[in-house]
Amino acid sequence: xxxxxxxxxxxxxxxxxxxxxxxxxxxxxxxxxxxxxxxxxxxxxxxxxxxxxxxxxxxxxxxxxxxxxxxxxxxxxxxxxxxxxxxxxxxxxxxx
Amino acid sequence: xxxxxxxxxxxxxxxxxxxxxxxxxxxxxxxxxxxxxxxxxxxxxxxxxxxxxxxxxxxxxxxxxxxxxxxxxxxxxxxxxxxxxxxxxxxxxxxxxxxxxxxxxxxxxxxxxxxxxxxxxxxxxxxxxxxxxxxxxxxxxxxxxxxxxxxxxxxxxxxxxxxxxxxxxxxxxxxxxxxxxxxxxxxxxxxxxxxxxxxxxxxxxxxxxxxxxxxxxxxxxxxxxxxxxxxxxxxxxxxxxxxxxxxxxxxxxxxxxxxxxxxxxxxxxxxxxxxxxxxxxxxxxxxxxxxxxxxxxxxxxxxxxxxxxxxxxxxxxxxxxxxxxxxxxxxxxxxxxxxxxxxxxxxxxxxxxxxxxxxxxxxxxxxxxxxxxxxxxxxxxxxxxxxxxxxxxxxxxxxxxxxxxxxxxxxxxxxxxxxxxxxxxxxxxxxxxxxxxxxxxxxxxxxxxxxxxxxxxxxxxxxxxxxxxxxxxxxxxxxxxxxxxxxxxxxxxxxxxxx
Numbered sequence: 001x002x003x004x005x006x007x008x009x010x011x012x013x014x015x016x017x018x019x020x021x022x023x024x025x026x027x028x029x030x031x032x033x034x035x036x037x038x039x040x041x042x043x044x045x046x047x048x049x050x051x052x053x054x055x056x057x058x059x060x061x062x063x064x065x066x067x068x069x070x071x072x073x074x075x076x077x078x079x080x081x082x083x084x085x086x087x088x089x090x091x092x093x094x095x096x
Numbered sequence: 097x098x099x100x101x102x103x104x105x106x107x108x109x110x111x112x113x114x115x116x117x118x119x120x121x122x123x124x125x126x127x128x129x130x131x132x133x134x135x136x137x138x139x140x141x142x143x144x145x146x147x148x149x150x151x152x153x154x155x156x157x158x159x160x161x162x163x164x165x166x167x168x169x170x171x172x173x174x175x176x177x178x179x180x181x182x183x184x185x186x187x188x189x190x191x192x193x194x195x196x197x198x199x200x201x202x203x204x205x206x207x208x209x210x211x212x213x214x215x216x217x218x219x220x221x222x223x224x225x226x227x228x229x230x231x232x233x234x235x236x237x238x239x240x241x242x243x244x245x246x247x248x249x250x251x252x253x254x255x256x257x258x259x260x261x262x263x264x265x266x267x268x269x270x271x272x273x274x275x276x277x278x279x280x281x282x283x284x285x286x287x288x289x290x291x292x293x294x295x296x297x298x299x300x301x302x303x304x305x306x307x308x309x310x311x312x313x314x315x316x317x318x319x320x321x322x323x324x325x326x327x328x329x330x331x332x333x334x335x336x337x338x339x340x341x342x343x344x345x346x347x348x349x350x351x352x353x354x355x356x357x358x359x360x361x362x363x364x365x366x367x368x369x370x371x372x373x374x375x376x377x378x379x380x381x382x383x384x385x386x387x388x389x390x391x392x393x394x395x396x397x398x399x400x401x402x403x404x405x406x407x408x409x410x411x412x413x414x415x416x417x418x419x420x421x422x423x424x425x426x427x428x429x430x431x432x433x434x435x436x437x438x439x440x441x442x443x444x445x446x447x448x449x450x451x452x453x454x455x456x457x458x459x460x461x462x463x464x465x466x467x468x469x470x471x472x473x474x475x476x477x478x479x480x481x482x483x484x485x486x487x488x489x490x491x492x493x494x495x496x497x498x499x500x501x502x503x504x505x506x507x508x509x510x511x512x513x514x515x516x517x518x519x520x521x522x523x524x525x526x527x528x529x530x531x532x533x534x535x536x537x538x539x540x541x542x543x544x545x546x547x548x549x550x551x552x553x554x555x556x557x558x559x560x561x562x563x564x565x566x567x568x569x570x571x572x573x574x575x576x577x578x579x580x581x582x583x584x585x586x587x588x589x590x591x592x593x594x595x
Contacts, residue, residue, distance in 0.1 A: 021256070023154070028255035036343045037240035043496040047342050049240035051493070051532075053247025054148060055141070056228050058527035059493060073247075 011081040013038070020077045027053070027060050027072035030083075038062045038072065042088040063090050110202055111137040111184070112444040113437065114218030116191050116383060119147020120166075120426040121418025122224035124433030125440070127173040129222070130182035132441030132449060137216050138174075138183055139205060141190035141564070145171060147226055148246060149426050151254040160278055161253065162314070163426055170430070186216070192564040194221065194383040202413065203387070206575070208566045215575040220413045220440040223384050223401065224433055227377035227419035230398070232267075232481045233499070233536050235489045236338030236347075237373070245275045245374035258284045260370025264347050266290035266335040267374040269475045273318035275372055280325035287368050288328045290335055290349055292356060292375070297474040304470040307463050310427075336363075336484040338371055347371055356480030375477050377423045378535060382560040384420060387411045393551040394422045396472035397535070399558055405458075407436035415440050424468030431461040482543060491540060492533045494526020502537055506544035514549070515556035517541035527565075530557040 006022035013030060020029030027050045030038060037047035039061050051059040053073050060072040065082050068090030077083075111134075115126040118140035126138040138145075146152055150167040158164035177183040186209075193206040203221040207214045229244040236242070241260065243251075245267060248259040262285045265276040276289040295315075298305060305312050322329050330349065336358060337348040351362035379400050381391060390402040390410035400423075401409055401416040409416050415436040418429035435457045438449040487500040505511040505520035514537055517523065523537045524530030530537065534557030542549040 024255055024257075028251055028257045031251065031259065032257045041496055046238065046496075047240050048238065048493075049343075050243060050247060050251070052228065052244045053250040054228060056528060056531045057244075057493065061527075073250075 009077060009079040011077050011079065011083060013083045014085055024077055025073055026062060026064065026070075026075050026077050026081075026083055029077050030072065037085075038083070039086045040088065045088075061090070062086050110197075110217040110219055111135050112219050113137075113440045114139065114203060114205055114216060114221040115224060115437070116140075116194070116205065116221065117147060117224035117226055117418075118142065118145040118185070119224065119226045119418065119429065120149055120170075121226070121420075121429035121433035121436075122147065122222070123167075123170040123174060124430040125222040125224055125415075125417055125437035126183055126185075127170060127177055128434040128437035128453075129441040130177040130180075130437075131173075132438050132445070134182070134437075134441035134444055136177070136183045136437075137218060138185045139189045139191055139207065139216065140185070140187055143187050145174060145185065148228070148250065149226075149429075151250055153254060153256060156253075160281060162274060166426070166430060189214070189216075190564040191383060192562050192566050194223075194386045196387065196411075208564055208570070211567065211570060213566060213570045213573065213575045219444050220415065221387075222407075222433070222436045222440055223381075223389075223409075223414065223416040223420055224418050224429075224436075225380040225383055225420055226429075227379045227423055228531065229374035230376045230378045230477075230535055231373070231532055232375050232477065232484075233489055233491050233533070234334075234336055234338070234481075234484045235486050236340070236344065238490050238493055239338050239340050239344045240342065241340065241344035241369055242338050242371045242373065245272060245372045248370070248372035249275050249278065252278050252282055258282045259372065260284060260368065262287050262368045263370040263372060264288050264290060264335060264349075264366055264368045265372045266292075266347075266349075267376075268292040268477065269374065269376045269471070270295070270315065271374060271377075272372075273315065273322070275374075276327055277318050277321040277325070279372070280321070280327060284370075286325065286327045287366050288330055288349065289322065290333045291329070291331045292334045292352055292478075293475050294331045295474060296331075298470070301470045301473070304466045308467040311467055334481075334484070335371060335373060339365075344369065344371055352478075352480065354478070356478035357483050358480075375481075376472075376475060377419060378531070379420045379423060381420050382558055382563045384409060384414070384416055385559055386561065386563075387414055389414060389416065391551075391555070393554060394472070395469065396423060397477060397549070397554070398423065399551060399554045406439040407432055408439065413443065422468060423471070424464060428461065428464035428468055431457050431464060435461065479539075479543070482540065491536050492521075492523035492526060492530075494528050494532075495522040495524075497521050497523040497533075499540065502540045503544045506541055511541065512545060513556065514538040514541045514553035517544075518556065524557055529560045531560075534558065 037049040063084040113129040229246040351359040394400040417432035417436040442449040501521040505517040538553040
C-alpha cells in the first residue's frame with residue numbers, strides 16, 4: 001500500500017487551504033484531514049459526507065470550482081481546486 | 097509490472113465481444129475470449145483494472161489484498177492481449193445504457209467517457225458488473241462517519257486513507273473480517289467487529305468447507321489477526337443505532353435473537369468516530385435488465401441474472417458472469433468469467449471452445465458454487481432488522497423518506513407493492529435510483545402489506561434505464577460520431593509503470 005512518490009498538492013475547502021496526495025479523491029483528501037461532511041441535504045439541511053465510497057450512492061456530492069453535484073468519492077483533486085460545501089442541490093442561483 | 101491505463105479508441109466497427117466491468121469476472125472473460133481468438137473491448141468505469149475487489153493504487157505491492165496472485169496473473173494476461181491487439185481496455189468508460197443494436201445483430205453500449213456520450217458495439221456481450229454493499233437502515237445511519245464496509249475498504253485500498261481513528265465494523269458476512277483486519281493493520285483502533293449471524297454455522301456444512309479449504313484457511317487467518325489486534329468479535333449482535341449531532345460519536349450494539357430482534361437488556365453503547373456497515377451484497381444487474389435478460393430471486397434475497405451452463409442469459413448473444421449471477425466471491429467470478437469469455441468467442445467464431453479448458457473451469461465453478469450456496473444459510477438477513485427502526489428513521493437517504501412514509505404508502509395510500517410504495521413515498525426515486533434503499537424499501541412495503549417480498553418487489557427497485565449520470569448536454573450532442581472503436585485501430589495509450 002505504498003503511496004505514489006509524487007509531491008503533495010494544495011486545494012481550498014470552503015476557503016481553507018488543504019493538502020492532498022496527488023491522485024487522491026476529494027473525499028479521501030477531506031477525510032484524511034478530519035473533515036467528515038461537505039454537503040447539507042435539500043429537505044432537512046442535515047450534514048452528509050462519504051457513504052458508499054464507490055460512486056453509487058450520491059451522498060458525497062460537493063461543489064468543485066463552481067460546478068455543483070460532483071461525486072467527491074470519484075473526483076480526483078486537482079491543484080488549486082476550489083472545493084465548497086454544497087447546500088441542498090447546490091443551485092441556489094437557480095432557486096427563488 | 098505495468099498498470100494498464102487504457103487504450104484510445106479510433107475508427108468505427110464492432111468488436112467480437114464486449115465485456116462490461118474489469119473486476120475478477122470481467123478480466124477473466126476478456127482474457128479468455130481474446131485467447132479464444134476474439135477481438136475484445138473491455139469497458140470499465142475505473143482507471144485501473146481490478147474492480148472493487150482488487151481496487152488498488154499505483155505502486156501497490158498487493159499487501160493486504162486477497163488473491164493478489166490471481167489478479168497479477170489476469171493483469172499480465174490483459175497486458176499481453178493488449179500488446180497483441182486483441183483487447184482494447186477502455187478505462188473511464190461507464191456504460192449508462194445497453195441495448196441490442198437497432199436494425200443489426202449485436203449490442204450497443206452507451207458510454208459516458210470524459211463527460212461525453214460514446215457508443216461501442218459488439219457482436220456478443222459479457223455483463224460482469226459486480227455488486228455493491230447491501231444496506232439495512234437503522235436510526236442514525238445517515239450521520240457522517242457511517243460508511244458502507246465496501247466504502248471503508250475502497251478508501252483504504254484505493255486511497256490509502258483510514259476511515260476513522262476508532263471504528264466499529266458491523267453487519268453480516270465474511271467480507272467484514274478483511275475490513276476489520278485491514279483497518280487494524282493500517283493503525284485504526286477497531287472497537288468491535290459486530291456480526292449479526294453465527295459464522296460457526298459453517299461447521300454444519302462440512303462438504304462445502306472441505307471442498308473449499310482455502311476459504312477455511314482464509315477465515316482462520318483473519319480470526320488469528322482479530323486476536324492479534326485484540327479486536328472484540330461479537331457474533332449474533334448488531335449495531336442498532338448510531339449517535340451524534342453532526343457526525344457519529346457512538347453506536348448502540350445489541351444482542352439479537354434468532355429473528356434478529358433485540359434481546360431486551362442487551363443494549364451497549366460504544367464510542368467511535370466511524371462505522372463500517374454491510375449486510376452482504378447487491379448484484380448490479382441494471383444493464384442486463386436493459387436488455388430484458390431474465391432474472392430470479394436468489395437464495396440471499398437479491399435479484400440475479402439467470403444463466404445456463406455456458407453463462408448465457410435468456411437473450412441470445414448476451415452472457416453474464418460473477419456477482420451479477422449471484423454473489424459467490426472472486427474465485428467463482430473468475431471461473432464464470434473465463435467460461436463466459438470462451439463461449440462468447442466460440443459463438444462469434446461458430447466453433448466449440450477448448451474442451452479441456454471448459455471441463456477444468458466447470459469443475460472449479462461447481463466447487464465454488466457449493467460454497468456460494470452455503471453463504472446465505474450461514475449469513476442470511478433475518479426479518480427482525482425492521483424492529484430496529486424508528487418511525488422517523490430515513491429509509492431513502494437521497495429523498496429523505498422516513499420509515500413511516502414507506503409504511504404509510506401501503507397502509508394509508510393503498511400501495512400494494514414496492515413499486516407503489518416507491519411512487520407514493522418517493523423512496524428510491526432520488527439520485528441513487530434505489531441502489532441503497534431498494535432492498536429495505538421492498539421489504540418494508542411487503543411487510544406493511546402483510547406478506548414477504550417477491551421477485552417483483554425487488555425487480556421494481558433495480559430498473560435504471562440510465563445507469564450512470566450523463567448530462568443533458570452530452571445526451572443532446574449525441575455520441576461522438578467518428579470516435580468509435582475497432583480492434584485493429586486500437587492503440588495502447590500511456591503506460592504508467594509502478595514503483
